[in-house]
Amino acid sequence: MFSSSLPLGRFAGIGVRAHWSVAIVLALLSWMLAAEVLPAAAPGHQAVAYWATAIVTAVCFLASLLAHELMHAVRARRYGMTVKSITLWMLGGMTELDGNPPSPKADLWIALSGPLVSLAIGGAGYGGAVLAAGHLPALIVTGLSWLGLTNLLLGVFNLLPGAPLDGGRVLRALVWKRTRDRARAAAVAAKTGQVLGGLLIALGFAEVLLLGSLGGLWLGLVGWFLIGAAQMDVNAGLMREQLGGITVRDIMDPHPPVAPGWWTVAAFVEQAAGQARKRVFPVTSFDGRPEGVVSLRELARLTAQQRLVTRVSDAGHPARHIARPGDRVLDLLSTGGLRSADDLVLVVEHGTLAGTVGLDDITRALELAALGGRNVPA
Template sequence: MTETVRLGRIAGVRVGANWSVLAIVVLITVGLAAGRFPLVAPGMPVVLYAIAGVVAALVFLLSLLAHEVSHAVVAQRNGLAVEGITLWLFGGVASLRGEPASPGADLRIAGVGPLVSAVLGVVFLGAAAMAGLAGAAQLLVAALGWLGVINFVLAVFNLIPAAPLDGGRVLRAALWRWSGDRQRAAIIAAGAGRVFGFVLIGLGLAQVVFFRGFSGLWLALIGWFLVNAAGAEQQYAAGQQALAGIRVSDVMSADPVTAAPDLPVQQLLDRYVMHHRFSTFPLLGADGRLAGLVTLDRIRQVPSDSRASMRLLDVACPPDEVPAAGVEEPLADLLPRMAGCADGRAVVLDGARQVVGIVSPSDISRAVQGPRYHPA
């Protein structure tokens, strides 16, 4: 999910929001201000209902953020890098770089989110009960009670064993531990996600047709998202299966053309791009180590009148953000890391941390499409 607004960092993780998150705020605010709050706390001015609705919606977004931050923190503790967290129309997503190393790590990362939501549910319901006993305003009690219930709903819904929900990850971890085959477990969990998504679509459309309940459209929309997300996970897992037994050295483009970090962008175009059929150039420092990675896509973003003065280092993907792999590393292990500013590329390093090759999306495609590699 694309980040529209960057909100900052929590626990070292970049946090952002997509513009579609505004739909959550509007839907919750209208639903509470025009529906629930006037019923449980009647006789108050409309503006107070609206303010309480907005505040409740924003606190709910913070609850979603806490859910995702818990995933990110546990992922980091289990050796995974976290690219960022994005809040959007259907909640939030923590983007992890790579896959858990074991079923136990997979289970811990998946399970902590619903656990945090359940704890928040207890906290908010407890606060609502204490506020009620203390004689606080009915509107405050109603808002706290709603936040408690909605966090419990979030926890329970996420525990449904259907990827990409957290429960689907738990199912994947259990199947992985039982069978020893991570990719097969992922395919089964994603298949369950597609089935569940189609069920939600059917229930939502039935609600619209037979009961004229237009909230069924929202249910169908959630189902449609699950079907598509689960389908993408199935394809990814199938691709991982196809790469089984293939090493990075089997697919990499060896001995890539390199450039100096201080070289102007225009000179790269004149000296290298015009004479080589490459679209990716590692930048090497004086010590021969990787100083960055430049792709034609990044160069195209440089205005033509700035190319003579701007250095390659100024437009390169920083070395600590470039995916790197060893020569003998399984290609399937590298694939999840091939994202970010390197435009889907990765560098291959030898034992001395020298660049000896590049892996590109086209290299991956050739590996998946045909059995042209025969690892020893």
């Protein structure tokens, strides 16, 4: 979803990226402020003054979004979680954490910290605007008060009790504490997230139809996003539960046919490749060290002449995925997993090849898990 995002730098040691849709938000907010909000509240200035104030205000707004996310991230790190990254996008920010919060209390405070920052910035901005009215230029006061009100709104909206909003995570933490069942709590939060999404869409439609205001489209978009994200929460939770304890060892092929790297391609094709009933092979060196991966497709690209003089290790490619037998399959998937049937995960233990995991093995594990067995696969 966020593959096309631009790195903004590191804050508090956390990598921050911006999705391209942030540029649209920046442009829309600046335009709305410069063309409507500022001229209505502080008439009589030149266009350039409106635009300058508008752009500064919009940038400050994005900075306050970042502060919100950074607070989640810093709090999560304090509870011992690994923060992968923060991405700003059209509907706010997304802090990617590794794993689950260690306790309901951690879950609660990580979730609350973001909206609290928004409410604090909102209160300071709006309070500052009220105090500065009459002392500072009207343009600046208007920008400040807009920034304050928007942050207050953001803080309150984020506290609505449905996943993936922060309020949904608060709900999850509370249900978790009460039932001591994290998976059930997550399911409750995801369900309320879907209900909330449906309500927002209905409200958005009502706003468009009854009031003729296009702002309702935005509300509908947010609702639609909420429903999708809540469904993803449900699916991810299910998968986490089903795949929970399954390790790479459980799904790997412990005795894969191996392509000896020092053989010629011609010898490998003649003596081994045909009998193996596989398309992709781990390549090993003379002393058993894994060297890479080779597929029949790669071999087929060579001419008969080339096959006689090319070694198997030069025909394949370096291993892109290496795992240990004890690694969890979930972690394998979350680091991107395998994309192509022409690739293999090499499972390495004590420097030698312990097995391989192919795309089929992963798909099989997922499908067996979806079929419901917790003790799957054998």
